[in-house]
Amino acid sequence: MMLSTKSESDITSLAPSSPSRSPKRPVYYVQSPSRDSHDGDKSSSMHATPMSHSPMESPSHPSFGRHSRNSSYSRFSGIFRSSSGRKGGRKRNDKGWPECNVILEEGSYDELEDKAFMRRFQVLIALFSFVLLFTVFCLIIWGASRPYKAEITVKSLAVSNFYVGEGSDFSGVATKMLTFNGSLRMSVYNPAPLFGIHVSSTPINLEYLEITVATGQLKKYYQPRKSRRSVLVYLEGTKVPLYGAGSSITISPNGAEVVPFTLQFEIHSRGDVVGKLVRTRHRKRITCPVTIDSTSTKPITFKKDSCTYS
Secondary structure, three states: OHHHHHHHHHHHHHHHHOOOOOOOOOOOEOOEOOHHHHHOOOOOOOEOOEOOOOHHHOOOOHHHHHHHHHHHHHHHHHHHHHHHOOOOOOOEOOOOOEOOOOOOOOOOHHHHHHHHHHHHHHHHHHHHHHHHHHHHHHHHHHHHHOOOOOEEEEEEEEEEEEEEEEEEOOOOOEEEEEEEEEEEEEEEEEOOOOOOEEEEEOOEEEEEOOEEEEEEOOOOEEEOOOEEEEEEEEEEEEEEEOHHHHHHOOEOOOOOEEEEEEEEEEEEEEEEEEOOOEEEEEEEEEEEEEEEEOOOOOOEEOOOOOOEEO
16 A cells, blocks of 8 residues: 555656646638538538648648648639539649630730831732733733824715706795715725724814815724725715805806815814723825716716825
């Protein structure tokens, strides 16, 4: 009985003097959501992680860093898996983060705007160059086609009716009256090797002392390239009053009337070289003196130098 008491006192006396080999430190817990808690009930599940139990498990020990990284990785990986809806579907980099597809822009907004401006500028330059080249081409074609003028030759004048008599005009003034019917024949030649021409004329007048006693009109027509055509124009004047000019007309004893006249008109020709873009226009004024005998029935033939062509 005394032995046991002594042992107890020895034990109590030695207890405060000798420190304990491994004093127990308080245990701390960190509350963090587990993988299952994110998918299920967040408030009902907790994950306890002891912070340190011994000097070997102090914060300076490498195991704490690995543990913290693992816990952080588990939290973030759980978030990415839950947001993506699949596990392990994305590639991960060397730090464990999921890789995302990043769209890289080709350049800044100013660079894209400059490229668009350069494209528009190049299109305008190309369009301007095309218009310039086409204009030069048209000018060359126009210059090459200018020498090809229509060649007009007056051939003959056939008189079917010619009469000078006394009469009165619409107001009742007495004067000499002239009636004329005939046809004028001409030859038109187109020397152009590449294009045809459109031929027309002004009124063809038969004049006596600047008084038109008969007139006619050439109908407009098209003449092909390198071609020749004979045209016929009818001249007509009925009971044209001559007034004072009629006093110069003398009638022979046998009733013959010889009267000098003048033919005056213009021939117009137009060639469409390149459609309506390139055209050549020419006009030729023709003047032919002619003397008509009322007793002659033969056509009056014009020599080459009988008429003037200007």
